[in-house]
Amino acid sequence: MQQVFKLPDCIKKDAKFTFCPGCDHGVALRLLGDAIDECGVREDTIAALCVGCSVFLYDFYDIDCLECPHGRATAEATGIKRARPDKFVFTYQGDGDFAAIGFAESIYTATRGEKVTSICINNTTYGMTGGQMGPTTLLGQVTTTTPFGRSAELNGYPMKIAEHIALCDGTAFSARVSLDSVANIIKAKQAIKKACEVQIKGLGFGFVEILSSCPTNWKMTPQEAHRHIREKMIPVFPLGVFKDVTKG
Amino acid sequence: MAYIVLDTKKCKSCYLCLDACPKGLIKKSSETGMTGNFVVEFDDKNGECLGCKCCALTCPDLAITEVYK
Ligand SMILES: Cc1ncc(C[n+]2csc(CCOP(=O)(O)OP(=O)(O)O)c2C)c(N)n1
Ligand code: SF4
Ligand SMILES: [Mg+2]
Numbered sequence: 564m565q566q567v568f569k570l571p572d573c574i575k576k577d578a579k580f581t582f583c584p585g586c587d588h589g590v591a592l593r594l595l596g597d598a599i600d601e602c603g604v605r606e607d608t609i610a611a612l613c614v615g616c617s618v619f620l621y622d623f624y625d626i627d628c629l630e631c632p633h634g635r636a637t638a639e640a641t642g643i644k645r646a647r648p649d650k651f652v653f654t655y656q657g658d659g660d661f662a663a664i665g666f667a668e669s670i671y672t673a674t675r676g677e678k679v680t681s682i683c684i685n686n687t688t689y690g691m692t693g694g695q696m697g698p699t700t701l702l703g704q705v706t707t708t709t710p711f712g713r714s715a716e717l718n719g720y721p722m723k724i725a726e727h728i729a730l731c732d733g734t735a736f737s738a739r740v741s742l743d744s745v746a747n748i749i750k751a752k753q754a755i756k757k758a759c760e761v762q763i764k765g766l767g768f769g770f771v772e773i774l775s776s777c778p779t780n781w782k783m784t785p786q787e788a789h790r791h792i793r794e795k796m797i798p799v800f801p802l803g804v805f806k807d808v809t810k811g
Numbered sequence: 812m813a814y815i816v817l818d819t820k821k822c823k824s825c826y827l828c829l830d831a832c833p834k835g836l837i838k839k840s841s842e843t844g845m846t847g848n849f850v851v852e853f854d855d856k857n858g859e860c861l862g863c864k865c866c867a868l869t870c871p872d873l874a875i876t877e878v879y880k
Binding site for chain 2: 564565566567568569570574578579580582583584585586587588589590593745748749778785786789
């Protein structure tokens, strides 16, 4: 008999996630923890965190964490990495944090080719503050600030984050993955690890956008939320690797 | 015989693992957990568990802590 699954060493032994039932933030944190463990950098890792439900990483991970002003995680990660190039530095941010208030910091961190890794949880809303429209809110999606559904004319279109990041010359890896099924969770893990490895190899900015559920603000059961990712989100936000400098 | 280790103190009754198990070995139990809803139980009387980890990969709350095969 062999152990085929264990929780990441990165995550504190007594950690109990405080996310809502069925929230995919928990799956994303486990996958990222596994990737950091497998890269063997846990003792040398510093996280630059955000504002949003993602920030709770600092309660659960047994690593050094810095809480940054809303959206500025990639700027702070830049400073940490430049001061301590021997450290593994990552950010874990929501769509609102990474692609709305922090988009200037994010896109320039990619453009400068900073050797850091960023994970962006795209749940198409501002989860922590009660479900307002965010940069990736789908057309027609009802939120507290788009009570009649997001309208292209009034509110513009949802932003394709991973494609934007892939266009930056400093980006080494950019992918979009989803957590709606076991098969996609396995692929998500591979992408997250790749985004960590490009930093360790000094190749440039590593980025993964994760399509993730927010059952509470979507007002869905966890099962309905995963169906929503499959049927409504993936057609708008196609999964795949948009840039990988390690592949010819 | 493969098996999983389940920590029901962490179960928030999202029931995502019920659909993930290809053998349907995870069910709602009659015990309530932290959310006031029934937590899940692993019911494998016939030793059908494949050790595939599908439940553990799906669980958002670290409630499936170990899988052996
Ligand atoms: C400077 C500043 N502006 C606004 C807020 C309020 N605020 C808290 S979380 C949040 C949005 C979080 O959304 P997202 O980044 O998508 O994270 P999620 O909670 O969905 O994971 C906002 C606007 C704040 N804390 N600080
Ligand atoms: S509000 Fe949404 S993103 Fe935040 S913990 Fe709850 S389900 Fe997760
Ligand atoms: Mg969000």
